[in-house]
Amino acid sequence: MQKIKISHPTAQLAATIPLTSSKSESNRALIIQALEGGNITLHNLAAARDTQTMIRLLKSEDKTLDVLDAGTTMRFLTAWSAVTNRSSILTGTERMQQRPIRILVDALKSIGADIQYLKEEGFPPMEIKGMKQVTEEVSVQGDVSSQYISALLMIAPVLPKGLKIHLLGEVASRPYIEMTLQLMQNFGISYQWEGQTITVPAQQYQAADYTVESDWSGASYWYSIVALAKEAEIKLLNLKKNSLQGDSALVEFMPHLGVESHFDEEGVTLKKGKCVDYFEYDFTHCPDLAQTIVVICAALGVEAKIKGLKSLRIKETDRIQALYNELKKFGVTLTIIGDDEIHVPKADIQLTEQVLIDTYDDHRMAMAFAPLGLLHQVAIDEPSVVEKSYPAYWEHLKSVGFEIK
Ligand SMILES: O=C(O)C1=C[C@@H](OP(=O)(O)O)[C@@H](O)[C@H](O)C1
Ligand SMILES: C=C(OP(=O)(O)O)C(=O)O
Numbered sequence: 030m031q032k033i034k035i036s037h038p039t040a041q042l043a044a045t046i047p048l049t050s051s052k053s054e055s056n057r058a059l060i061i062q063a064l065e066g067g068n069i070t071l072h073n074l075a076a077a078r079d080t081q082t083m084i085r086l087l088k089s090e091d092k093t094l095d096v097l098d099a100g101t102t103m104r105f106l107t108a109w110s111a112v113t114n115r116s117s118i119l120t121g122t123e124r125m126q127q128r129p130i131r132i133l134v135d136a137l138k139s140i141g142a143d144i145q146y147l148k149e150e151g152f153p154p155m156e157i158k159g160m161k162q163v164t165e166e167v168s169v170q171g172d173v174s175s176q177y178i179s180a181l182l183m184i185a186p187v188l189p190k191g192l193k194i195h196l197l198g199e200v201a202s203r204p205y206i207e208m209t210l211q212l213m214q215n216f217g218i219s220y221q222w223e224g225q226t227i228t229v230p231a232q233q234y235q236a237a238d239y240t241v242e243s244d245w246s247g248a249s250y251w252y253s254i255v256a257l258a259k260e261a262e263i264k265l266l267n268l269k270k271n272s273l274q275g276d277s278a279l280v281e282f283m284p285h286l287g288v289e290s291h292f293d294e295e296g297v298t299l300k301k302g303k304c305v306d307y308f309e310y311d312f313t314h315c316p317d318l319a320q321t322i323v324v325i326c327a328a329l330g331v332e333a334k335i336k337g338l339k340s341l342r343i344k345e346t347d348r349i350q351a352l353y354n355e356l357k358k359f360g361v362t363l364t365i366i367g368d369d370e371i372h373v374p375k376a377d378i379q380l381t382e383q384v385l386i387d388t389y390d391d392h393r394m395a396m397a398f399a400p401l402g403l404l405h406q407v408a409i410d411e412p413s414v415v416e417k418s419y420p421a422y423w424e425h426l427k428s429v430g431f432e433i434k
Contacts, residue, residue, distance in 0.1 A: 035402030068236035114159035175202035185229035204275025245276035313337030346389035
């Protein structure tokens with residue numbers, strides 16, 4: 030079992046961090062590039078394993094495409110294989126084979142795709158043989174994963190009849206759908222979103238350049254570091270105030286947890302501010318930030334009501350349970366309410382011994398807990414999990430004075 034110990038001798042930090050690029054933007058741009066036919070130039074693609082896997086599989090001639098643990102890669106390649114009539118078997122890690130995909134597969138089948146499950150109904154692996162469009166209207170449940178909707182949207186313009194998607198019920202992770210549409214628009218696609226219906230007429234993607242922004246989800250760990258440090262001023266490069274990424278919501282709520290954001294043309298500088306005693310926020314539209322914020326609240330002794338967590342149960346691990354288990358090791362007992370809410374008690378963490386954090390094959394468990402090394406003796410199990418989205422994470426932490434052994 031590999032593990033690392035994390036500490037910081039002074040908890041005083043000042044640095045400029047190049048960050049990592051967004052894997053969400055990268056994976057969309059790559060699918061669009063593949064559908065356009067070779068005239069699109071992409072800059073600053075993510076080093077994230079999820080993106081490198083997407084690049085590799087889009088070029089592969091193998092029948093079996095193994096996405097490993099990359100959710101977007103699985104969902105986007107499923108739709109892409111169908112619409113391009115690429116006969117494929119799509120598979121992934123054991124956990125990927127437990128992450129539901131029925132909503133997307135049902136939608137693709139109703140449009141006319143030939144897809145079969147190879148193990149359990151509703152879950153990867155699947156065999157995809159191709160698609161012959163029989164309808165231009167499809168209804169999709171909106172509260173399980175926005176990735177199904179993004180996958181359908183990106184193939185919509187190249188379907189012979191275009192596509193009208195009716196979103197059923199609450200739509201979660203909405204900014205990711207908006208990101209998909211804005212990227213499509215960057216490559217010449219027009220669409221209409223009225224009420225619960227998105228209409229994309231048949232049309233061709235147009236050649237254009239695109240430069241991927243830094244990753245706001247990755248930025249969240251730096252907000253955490255600034256919140257927990259004694260003194261800190263950190264500049265994060267290539268982040269914009271008007272981002273396509275919904276995780277830029279950090280700018281709006283992190284002042285409550287003691288971090289202010291100051292933008293200039295290079296990026297954003299994080300500075301320490303004043304922290305509240307009580308914090309409440311709904312993470313329905315930015316679920317990847319939730320773990321970071323729960324850990325910050327526990328560490329700072331901020332009582333908190335964290336809502337909108339339903340999708341956390343079906344991500345890289347059951348993130349609600351994983352947070353519960355690991356914070357318990359610090360003497361903090363979360364109250365879990367139903368499937369989608371966590372209450373963080375007002376904590377006063379007093380530790381005499383090192384705590385070993387289990388990471389459950391989840392990059393965000395490792396990255397959300399590592400900043401606690403500013404305050405306590407922590408060790409992280411399986412640190413290489415960060416490669417999924419932010420391979421340079423440990424190097425970047427070292428560059429601001431963290432000792433990592
Ligand atoms: O489309 C995307 O790039 C993503 C959408 C979100 O998933 P859900 O829509 O399943 O919440 C997010 O959690 C994931 O990390 C990336
Ligand atoms: C949930 C995530 O990714 P995905 O669903 O694409 O595997 C994530 O990066 O936190």
